[in-house]
Amino acid sequence: AAGVIQSPRHLIKEKRETATLKCYPIPRHDTVYWYQQGPGQDPQFLISFYEKMQSDKGSIPDRFSAQQFSDYHSELNMSSLELGDSALYFCASSLGTGTGELFFGEGSRLTVL
Amino acid sequence: GESVGLHLPTLSVQEGDNSIINCAYSNSASDYFIWYKQESGKGPQFIIDIRSNMDKRQGQRVTVLLNKTVKHLSLQIAATQPGDSAVYFCAENIAGGSEKLVFGKGTKLTVNP
Numbered sequence: 001a002a003g004v005i006q007s008p009r010h011l012i013k014e015k016r017e018t019a020t021l022k023c024y025p026i027p028r029h030d031t032v033y034w035y036q037q038g039p040g041q042d043p044q045f046l047i048s049f050y051e052k053m054q055s056d057k058g059s060i061p062d063r064f065s066a067q068q069f070s071d072y073h074s075e076l077n078m079s080s081l082e083l084g085d086s087a088l089y090f091c092a093s094s095l096g097t098g099t100g101e102l103f104f105g106e107g108s109r110l111t112v113l
Numbered sequence: 114g115e116s117v118g119l120h121l122p123t124l125s126v127q128e129g130d131n132s133i134i135n136c137a138y139s140n141s142a143s144d145y146f147i148w149y150k151q152e153s154g155k156g157p158q159f160i161i162d163i164r165s166n167m168d169k170r171q172g173q174r175v176t177v178l179l180n181k182t183v184k185h186l187s188l189q190i191a192a193t194q195p196g197d198s199a200v201y202f203c204a205e206n207i208a209g210g211s212e213k214l215v216f217g218k219g220t221k222l223t224v225n226p
Contacts, residue, residue, distance in 0.1 A: 042218050043216045044216075092156075094182075101147065102159075102214055104157045107156050
């Protein structure tokens, strides 16, 4: 079965650089979520989109932005990167039916040097 | 506020034993709970879920118990196997919300052969 696809899987950037992560949800899923997971930490909700509109916002820094496109894929843009941004970034998708089950991708590991 | 916590950060068991992983949540408005399993370097994987109108739900080798009186959730794994070694997170979803999940701190389960 098709799963959530994230790219790139690994990314290394310097401080103050910009990074873009991409997420392709499971086909027919209309809701996308972004989570950030630091080393040894639990996943922290960043932002979500439903039908291309932002549906909820969590602890996402102002330096980050995201959007969902017409084909339902989503991109997380991160600017002025800081060392503390080094983390695993997970994308999850759901049908938005209210079941609450989120299907997660394998994550993108961002390392900021 | 919204938070889900765990009693133990690590749990070590012998292969074949039963494992019990606990979770305390604080938001009485939460109406849906999920247990996720996360292996090293991978995304969270759905294990089992339960709605607030239930107090027990069974899956294959796993059982989730929900005690709303004390806001406690537990995951029981029967006949634990080495492949069960991972970090286990409980997550909650608040009724009427955007389906975002709030994760707890995670318990690292180690199964010794």
